[in-house]
Amino acid sequence: xxxxxxxxxxxxxxxxxxxxxxxxxxxxxxxxxxxxxxxxxxxxxxxxxxxxxxxxx
Amino acid sequence: xxxxxxxxxxxxxxxxxxxxxxxxxxxxxxxxxxxxxxxxxxxxxxxxxxxxxxxxxxxxxxxxxxxxxxxxxxxxxxxxxxxxxxxxxxxxxxxxxxxxxxxxxxxxxxxxxxxxxxxxxxxxxxxxxxxxxxxxxxxxxxxxxxxxxxxxxxxxxxxxxxxxxxxxxxxxxxxxxxxxxx
Numbered sequence: 084x085x086x087x088x089x090x091x092x093x094x095x096x097x098x099x100x101x102x103x104x105x106x107x108x109x110x111x112x113x114x115x116x117x118x119x120x121x122x123x124x125x126x127x128x129x130x131x132x133x134x135x136x137x138x139x140x
Numbered sequence: 141x142x143x144x145x146x147x148x149x150x151x152x153x154x155x156x157x158x159x160x161x162x163x164x165x166x167x168x169x170x171x172x173x174x175x176x177x178x179x180x181x182x183x184x185x186x187x188x189x190x191x192x193x194x195x196x197x198x199x200x201x202x203x204x205x206x207x208x209x210x211x212x213x214x215x216x217x218x219x220x221x222x223x224x225x226x227x228x229x230x231x232x233x234x235x236x237x238x239x240x241x242x243x244x245x246x247x248x249x250x251x252x253x254x255x256x257x258x259x260x261x262x263x264x265x266x267x268x269x270x271x272x273x274x275x276x277x278x279x280x281x282x283x284x285x286x287x288x289x290x291x292x293x294x295x296x297x298x299x300x301x302x303x304x305x306x307x308x309x310x311x312x313x314x315x316x317x318x319x320x321x322x
Binding site: 095096098100101102103104105106107110111114115117118119121122125 | 166178
């Protein structure tokens with residue numbers, strides 16, 4: 084019991100503790116392509132160019 | 141190691157912008173991803189925030205004046221995007237930001253993109269309980285091994301202030317882990 088208390092007192096954060104986060108396999112390989120696609124989408128006009136007659140609905 | 145000044149010139153030239161942007165993404169994607177991931181916790185959210193960060197970089201690069209380093213500027217954008225993302229999520233759920241962060245960490249145990257052990261899970265809990273500045277400094281210093289000077293350029297805080305924040309963060313984390321493990 085005494086030993087446990089001493090150990091608790093001396094607890095120190097060590098570099099061995101990591102984030103534990105992981106990513107899907109090959110995730111970083113596809114980022115450039117995804118982003119290029121997003122940038123192309125960003126450049127496309129956002130307005131709805133289709134029109135209907137006023138009383139259509 | 142890339143030549144940042146030359147890369148910025150290419151990024152600011154319409155003829156070379158897209159090609160240079162791919163080089164920029166290749167160079168910084170992993171570092172920025174892990175920085176974002178530590179703030180937003182989930183992989184899917186980190187992926188969204190990373191995309192938004194690079195889009196902001198692409199749109200804003202013409203106004204980048206080179207009075208700070210390119211990576212510091214991008215880290216700042218990534219940090220702001222991550223914090224904005226968490227705040228937005230908290231607002232949508234009508235809870236405060238601390239509660240939101242705790243919610244994100246509590247989902248980690250069932251997260252397929254988290255393979256940490258008990259201590260690593262407790263460490264994430266402890267980090268989310270820190271005030272925002274301490275959390276950022278801790279992540280950049282402890283996990284990313286960044287120099288105080290680099291962190292200072294990103295967060296706009298003095299090196300002395302950062303050292304104090306890191307010291308307080310480590311003490312709080314140690315106490316939290318001690319309490320949880322004994």
